[in-house]
Amino acid sequence: MKLYRSGLNFQHDSHSRESGNLQKKQKNSNRIGIKGTLVICISFFLPACFVKKQSFYTNHDLKETFRYPILSEPPTLDWSKSTDTTSSLLIQNIMEGLTEYDFSKKHVQLKPALAARWTSTEDKKTWSFFLREDVLWTDGKKLSPNDFISAWERLLNPKTGSEYAYFLFPIKKAQEYNQGLIKDFKEVGVRIGDQGELIVELKKGLFYFPYLLTHPSTFPIRKDIINQKKSLWTSPQNIVTLGPYKLSRWDHDKALILTKNETYYGQKPSIKKVILYIIPDETTIMNLYSGGLLDIARPLLSRDLPFLKKRKDHYKNSSLSLYYYGFNVSADSLKNPKMRQAIAHAISREEIVQLLNRGDKVLKSWIPEGLFAYNPNLGLGFKPKKAKELIKQMGYSDTSKLPKIQIFYNSSTDHKMIAENIQSQLKKNIGLNVELNSQEWKTYLHRLKTKEVELFRLGWLADYPDPDNFMNLMASFSDNNHTGWKNKRFDKLILQAMTTEDGPQRKKLYDQAQKILLEEETAVFPIFTTVSHLLISPRIKNYPLNVMSYILFKNIEIVED
Amino acid sequence: MFKRTGFLTTAFIEKTFGGLSLVSFFLLTVLSFFYYKIPFVLWLVFFASLLICFFIYIARKRLFLYVIGRVFEAFITLFIVASITFVLLRMLPGGPFDQEKTLPPEIQANISAKYHLDKPLYWQYTHYLKGLFRGYLGESYKYTDRNITDILKDSLPVSVQLGVYALVLAFLLGIPLGVFSAQKQDSWKDRAAMIFSISGVSLPSFVMAPIFILIFSFYLGWLQPALWEGPLFYILPAVVLGLRPASVIARLTRSSVLDVISSDFVRTARAKGLDEKKVFYKHILKNAFLPVLTFSAPLIAGILTGSFIIEEIFAIPGLGQHFVNSVTNRDYPLILGALLVYSSLLILSNMIVDLLYAYFDPRIKVS
Numbered sequence: 001m002k003l004y005r006s007g008l009n010f011q012h013d014s015h016s017r018e019s020g021n022l023q024k025k026q027k028n029s030n031r032i033g034i035k036g037t038l039v040i041c042i043s044f045f046l047p048a049c050f051v052k053k054q055s056f057y058t059n060h061d062l063k064e065t066f067r068y069p070i071l072s073e074p075p076t077l078d079w080s081k082s083t084d085t086t087s088s089l090l091i092q093n094i095m096e097g098l099t100e101y102d103f104s105k106k107h108v109q110l111k112p113a114l115a116a117r118w119t120s121t122e123d124k125k126t127w128s129f130f131l132r133e134d135v136l137w138t139d140g141k142k143l144s145p146n147d148f149i150s151a152w153e154r155l156l157n158p159k160t161g162s163e164y165a166y167f168l169f170p171i172k173k174a175q176e177y178n179q180g181l182i183k184d185f186k187e188v189g190v191r192i193g194d195q196g197e198l199i200v201e202l203k204k205g206l207f208y209f210p211y212l213l214t215h216p217s218t219f220p221i222r223k224d225i226i227n228q229k230k231s232l233w234t235s236p237q238n239i240v241t242l243g244p245y246k247l248s249r250w251d252h253d254k255a256l257i258l259t260k261n262e263t264y265y266g267q268k269p270s271i272k273k274v275i276l277y278i279i280p281d282e283t284t285i286m287n288l289y290s291g292g293l294l295d296i297a298r299p300l301l302s303r304d305l306p307f308l309k310k311r312k313d314h315y316k317n318s319s320l321s322l323y324y325y326g327f328n329v330s331a332d333s334l335k336n337p338k339m340r341q342a343i344a345h346a347i348s349r350e351e352i353v354q355l356l357n358r359g360d361k362v363l364k365s366w367i368p369e370g371l372f373a374y375n376p377n378l379g380l381g382f383k384p385k386k387a388k389e390l391i392k393q394m395g396y397s398d399t400s401k402l403p404k405i406q407i408f409y410n411s412s413t414d415h416k417m418i419a420e421n422i423q424s425q426l427k428k429n430i431g432l433n434v435e436l437n438s439q440e441w442k443t444y445l446h447r448l449k450t451k452e453v454e455l456f457r458l459g460w461l462a463d464y465p466d467p468d469n470f471m472n473l474m475a476s477f478s479d480n481n482h483t484g485w486k487n488k489r490f491d492k493l494i495l496q497a498m499t500t501e502d503g504p505q506r507k508k509l510y511d512q513a514q515k516i517l518l519e520e521e522t523a524v525f526p527i528f529t530t531v532s533h534l535l536i537s538p539r540i541k542n543y544p545l546n547v548m549s550y551i552l553f554k555n556i557e558i559v560e561d
Numbered sequence: 562m563f564k565r566t567g568f569l570t571t572a573f574i575e576k577t578f579g580g581l582s583l584v585s586f587f588l589l590t591v592l593s594f595f596y597y598k599i600p601f602v603l604w605l606v607f608f609a610s611l612l613i614c615f616f617i618y619i620a621r622k623r624l625f626l627y628v629i630g631r632v633f634e635a636f637i638t639l640f641i642v643a644s645i646t647f648v649l650l651r652m653l654p655g656g657p658f659d660q661e662k663t664l665p666p667e668i669q670a671n672i673s674a675k676y677h678l679d680k681p682l683y684w685q686y687t688h689y690l691k692g693l694f695r696g697y698l699g700e701s702y703k704y705t706d707r708n709i710t711d712i713l714k715d716s717l718p719v720s721v722q723l724g725v726y727a728l729v730l731a732f733l734l735g736i737p738l739g740v741f742s743a744q745k746q747d748s749w750k751d752r753a754a755m756i757f758s759i760s761g762v763s764l765p766s767f768v769m770a771p772i773f774i775l776i777f778s779f780y781l782g783w784l785q786p787a788l789w790e791g792p793l794f795y796i797l798p799a800v801v802l803g804l805r806p807a808s809v810i811a812r813l814t815r816s817s818v819l820d821v822i823s824s825d826f827v828r829t830a831r832a833k834g835l836d837e838k839k840v841f842y843k844h845i846l847k848n849a850f851l852p853v854l855t856f857s858a859p860l861i862a863g864i865l866t867g868s869f870i871i872e873e874i875f876a877i878p879g880l881g882q883h884f885v886n887s888v889t890n891r892d893y894p895l896i897l898g899a900l901l902v903y904s905s906l907l908i909l910s911n912m913i914v915d916l917l918y919a920y921f922d923p924r925i926k927v928s
Contacts, residue, residue, distance in 0.1 A: 051598045058790045076705040083660070158667075161675035163658070166665050179667040231706040252707075252715045253878035254789065277788065279876040287774060287786035288876075442655025442891055449663070458661070479663035 057255050057275055058293075063560055064272035066540070066553060067295045069285045073253050073278050077234040079216040080155045083163045085549070090276070091216040093258060093553050094241040098129050098148075098198075098213040101465070103546040107372050108465035110210055114143065114220070114242075115198075124205035124499060129198040129213075136263045137222060139240050145192045147220035153185045154226075155217055164217040170209060172201045205499040211464040214550075244269045244554035253278055258553070269554040289535060296543070298534035302358050302414065305533060309359075313538060316359060317545045318531045320462035322368055322470065323360075325407075325422070325525040330484040331454045333403040338390045340522040343405075343455070344380040345387035346429040349527050352421050356414060360528040366470055366514050368529045370547045372502050373467045373510040379518045379526065384429040391430055399431030406435045408453040410444040415457055418527070448482045456482065459530070465548060467510055468498055474517055474524065485523035490516045575617040582610040590729060593722055596791040622919055628912075635908045642904045643693065643897060647686055650893050657702040657891040676702060689897070698901075699894035703887070709898035712883065717902060719789065720867030720879035726795060727803035727864055735807040736853070739814025740846065746819060754811065761808025770801045770874045787876045798875040802868055806860050810853055817849040824848075850921050858914040862907035866899075 074087040082091060098115040101108055112118075115129040135143035152171075155162050156178045169175045172189030176182045189201030202209060212218060222240045229238045236247045244266065245258035258274040277294065279285050282301045289297035300308055308314055327334045327343075334340055349362045361369060364379035396402055407422060409415040416438065423434040434455075439447060447453050460480075462469050471494050472478055476486035490513050497509040517523055536543050541557040544550065585607035592599050619628055658664070658672050673679040677688060692699055698709035742754040777797060778786040785794045821827060822845055830840045867881025880899060887895035918925045 053596050053598050055596070055790050057788070073704065075703050076707075078706060081705050158671040159675070161672040163660075163664055163668060163672065165668050165671075169665075175667070178671065234706065251878070252712070253882070277876065278878070279787065280882065281873045281876065283771070284787045284874055284876050287778070288788070291778060291786050293785070293788070441889065442653070442659055444655075445659045445661070446655040449659070479665055480661075 056249060056251075056257065057277070060273060060275070063558060066271045066274045066556055066558065067293065068274060068276050068553075069279045069288070069294055069296065069298065070276050071278075071280055071299075074256070077239065077247065077250075079219050080151065080160055080162050080164075080221065082216060088216050089551055090247075090256065090258075091219070092243075092550065093245045093274070094239075094243045094247055094261075095216065095219045096243050097215070097219045098131075099210045101214055101546070101548055101550050103544075103548075103550075107370070108546075108548065110214070115213075118210060120207075120209075124207045124209070125202050127200045127202070127209055128193060129200070131196065131198065132265060135242055135265045137240050137242050138246050138261060138263060139225075140263070141222075141240075143220065143242060145196055145198045147222060148198055149185075149190055149192070150223035151219060151221035152188075152190055154221060154223070156185075156188070162217070164215070167212055167215055167217050170202050170204075170206050170212070172203050207499065207501050208464065208466045208468060211466060215463070244552070245274060267554075270557050271553065274553050289537070295537040295540050296534060298532070300533045300535065302356065305358055308533070308535065311535065313535045315534055315536055315543075315545060316531055317534065317549070318361060318370065318529060318547060319549055320368055320370055320465055320547045321530045322363065322366070322460045323418075323527050323530060324458060324460070325527065326456050326458060326483045327523055327525070328451055328453050328456065328482070328484055329523060330451060331405075333405045334454055336394060337521055338394050340525075341380060341519075342387040342390040342394075342430060343426065343432070344518075344522050344525045345383045345390065346432070347422055347425050347525070348382040350382070351425065352418055353528050355417060355421055358533070359531045361531060363526045363529050364518075366474070366517055366524065366526055367467045367510065368462075368470070371462075371465060371467050371470070373507045375507075375511055375514065378511065378514045380522065387430050402430075402432050404433045404435060406437050406454045408437045408439065408444065408447060408456040410441045410457075411438045419457065451482070451484060453482070458482065462548065468494070471497070471510060471513055483523045485521065487516060487521060571617055571621050575614055575621065578610040578614040578617070582607055582614055585610065590725060594726065594792055594795060618916070618920070622916075624916065624919075628916075631912050631915075635905070635912070638908060639901060639904055643690070643901060644686075646897055646900055647689060647893075650891075650896060651682060653891065655891060657893065659891075676700075689894075698898040701892055701895050703890045703892045703895070709894050712895065713880065713898055713902060716867070716878060716880040716883060719877060720872075720881060721865050723795070723798055723802060723871070723877060723879060724861075724865035724867065726799035727806070728861060730799060730803035731806035731810055731860075734803070735810025736814050736850075738807070738811040740818055742811065742815040743818035743822070751815075755815070758808035758811040761804045762812070764805075766801050766805065766868065767870050767874065769804065770797070770871065773797055773801060774874075787874070789875070789877045794875075798871050798877060802864065802871050806864065809856065809860075813852050813856055814849060817852045818845060821845045821849045847921055851918065854914055854917060854921060858911045859907065861910045862903065865906055866903045 070086050070089065072084075072086050074082070074090050075084055076082050076087060077090060077094075079087075079091045079095060082088060096113045098113060098118070099110045100113040102111040112132075114132055114135060116132045118127060118129045120127045131143065131145055137143065152168055152174075154160055156165050156168055156174055158178055158180045165178050166175075169178070173182060173187050174189070177185060177188050182188075189203075191199050193199045200209070220242075225238065225240045226233045229235075232238055236250050239247050241247070241261070242264070244261055244264045246261040247256065248259045249255075249257040255278060256276045258276070260269055260272050262268070277288070279288065282299060285294065285297050286300070286304065288294045327340045329335065329340075349364070353360050353362055363369070364381060365375050365377075366379070367374050369376075391399065391402070407419045409419045416436075419436050419438075423436060426432040426434050448456060448458075460470065460473060474481050474483070474485065475491050475494050476488075477491070493509050493513040493516075497506050497513070500506040500509060518526070532549075539558055539560060541559050542555050544552055544555060585603055589599060589603060589607060592603070619625055656678070657676075658669065664672070670679070677685055680688075689699065696710075698713075701707050701709055701712060704712065738754050738758065742751045745751045774786045774797065777784045783793075784797050786797075788794050827840060827844055830844050831837075835844075867877075867879035867884075869881040869885045871877065872879045872881040880902070883895055883899045884903075886892075887899060
């Protein structure tokens, strides 16, 4: 208040200079009086209508609230359009698909969700899904097979511009519909059978097709709601879902609140409320966890791991993932398979993993551990002598004549550490000179696409828990094969394995294919499987840890001591 | 009668409304800080009194033409900013929908068609400008289904809120500290204040923030380490954001006060026997404020539009993050939108500061 008064005096004075000294005293009393009354009026009347804002995020009953950090604002909750992990996490908790992962067995299996059961013809070409009868949407309407048809029509409709439309490309005529070649969705291989079952006809037999249906892009959708609310349909007041939780609040860039869905058909979740805070910085997540404002700290920074690992609330979670270096086989320096083999033999994976110190698992083969057909004996190991021999065979008696090669990676501390380590290993073990080249992410992707790379780093995280998801990557028809490597024998083996049921026959096909990819032709150099680390508050029980990073909140429980 | 006319002079009305806007600003800041709902009336009073005050000031100084000219210039500047940014963005390698998983070509074609990215560049440019004239900033590529206007509407108020706290702190701390230093020139008090301010200038916020979090939320347990939910959450980011400008202002004030103290008109004022307090507040401080004013224009625009680092460290849902993330995402409309907000604020604050020069120093003629 003192400050304000001095401000008044100051203004008064500057005015009085203009109007002369005579009026000064008279005005002085007058003005202070009026302004004073004004201030008094404001300070007496206004506070009467002041109400304290309610906090939605810090005011809650801890016994029924689970607080979880997400790194970014979900770009969209429209499951026909979402592509990122944050959106998927949310959608998987408010929605359900025909099938759901079952992690209780050694390899990931499926269990029924919205589909009570499913059958297929012998050749795995036609699938029938029988829906549960007791599923209700949050607005009280019953789930109908038509909700699937409209969802899949929307996903494939070129006007939607969906990135994950290719998830349904195995379906007959689906790709043509997406390309706009056919206009009538009735021609696409999806229809409703006599008993109300959903019948799907595929282009060719695909025995892992039900796995694709765990993906959010294939979830049913309420066309009527979307038509009515247009782009606002994903807002909390409009969205209609059927999962164990429902979206009740979404403050952009700040937090989302999920609450228990009372009309959920399955076993209702034990926690009433889940708050997902949007926190972009790992250190901040750690701070909030330490301050008791979060129940999970994830992801952890690798520099913090050495001391966090010793804590009781520390947990590890390995994923079906792959960190690899690819060879651009069209680059002059890497054209010769012997050169690529020499490089592969000259790099010790153990050294890299130790350097990173995150507990990642060394991976020699292309199919990671945890998947069917994983074979640790495949792939080229660390044999510097063999590498030198290969170099000699290529006709380089003097290693100084070796061509210089370039490693490309996207800027990040960990990628840089790995690239530098590989650089020094190659120099030490075979005398190869390596230049490092780092780019910002989008620029890097652009370079990969235009093949302006030599040796490059990339990773892969399983979309569905089948070796096909990894092997397919290096096929000649794959859009994600940046090596430029093409092999007809490899393609044939992959296509054959796609329709073969899990068993020794299928494993043999994949073993042969991996041999070609890694040992004979060496188009890629797998390095490790990532292990992620997290802290779980002791008051949380049954937090889901699994290889697919498939986080369902419905089974989590809170124990208060 | 005589009193009445004196009472109703334009200058007096201007000052009354100026005072009113100051009071309502003070109330707004305090209420929002203590996490109260802000009544709409208060906003109305604040903006109305500010506008009235502004117009009377312009009328009194006969600056209408000048302001109209400046506004016209501002639109041209914004147009140029939008055009250059538009072109520069398209020159960046990599597009908004490039991802680790390469999309099949037909899907890429569908997406490009949806966002008109398949059209020639000049078409996209004129399309964007047409939208801009209607006040439509486009749709985000990253946050599908969200308008740029919606994103800005959600995030700008948060950044402004934090920015206002920081600015209030910067001025309330910086100016008195500078004055104090100048008054005690060369004493140990002056040195101490200047050491404080030089460390404020030289310590980057990403160092200051973790240290403050460590001390105030972990050792002492007084404040929250992050999030944006009330007074206990507001203090740390506001202090970290405000300390640096406070230090700059303190140094500026000190040097300009020392400058003015030795000038002729101050000697004259003292010689005619004016009260030392009056000399100080009216003659010295008012004139010494000019360099601070110059510094304020870019400062206000910069701070109100948010700081990426502070928002990241404290998980504040403001605009600052969008400046950086939209570029990494190649979210063209969002980059353009954020940039236009920043440029408009910068132009506006520069204009206001230019107008205020004439208030603080009658010798300056704005034209």
